[in-house]
Amino acid sequence: MDRTTEDAAADRNAAKAAPDRAASGVSGGAPGVPLVTLRKRADFLRAASARRQGMPGFLLQARHRHSDEAAADQAIRIGYTCSKKLGNAVMRNRAKRRLRALAREVMPGLARPGWDYVLVGRPGATVERVFADLCADLAAALTRVHGK
Structure with a gap:
């Protein structure tokens, strides 16, 4: 392998890794309103007991945080x-990557500050559904959850 081939391979590998680094932790889109990843089980449980909207590719759970929290x-x-209903670890991780990309694409424009959201993957559909359809589903789910 000559030097130019090695450089091209390194560039491809760096380009593949860059989106994963950008997806970890905090991402944004709307100025001044960051998307922060939920980490604590209690936050997931509170969201699960609030509003929900089922869509073909995922389930959206949403709750408004109270001012005393x-x-x-x-x-x-x-x-x-x-x-684990989604499949093995490879399938679950692929589904979560798609959900993260979906959130980065749609949430900054439609999600409301002061709200918690949880996207729950669905077996088969989250991984196999066309990404544009997932985006349209999330936009519709957010609209329904917020009662517009």
Whole structure:
């Protein structure tokens, strides 16, 4: 392998790895309103007991944070979960990557500050559904959850 081939391969590998680094932790789109990833089980449980909207590719759970909560800042918090019903670890991770990309694409424009959201993957559909359809589904789900 000559030097130019090695450089091209390194560039391709760096380009593949870059989106994963950008997806970890905090991402944004709307100025001043970051998307923060939910980490604590209690936050997931509170979202599960609030509003929900089922769509073909995922289930959206949403709740408005009360002003007396410690995390009552104006950030948009979002969590992702995929059960073993989706398949092995490779399938679950692929589904979560798609859900994260979906959230980065749609949430900054439609999600509301001060809300917690959880996207739950669905067996087969989350991985196999066309991404544009998933985007349209999330936009419709957010509209329904917020009662517009």
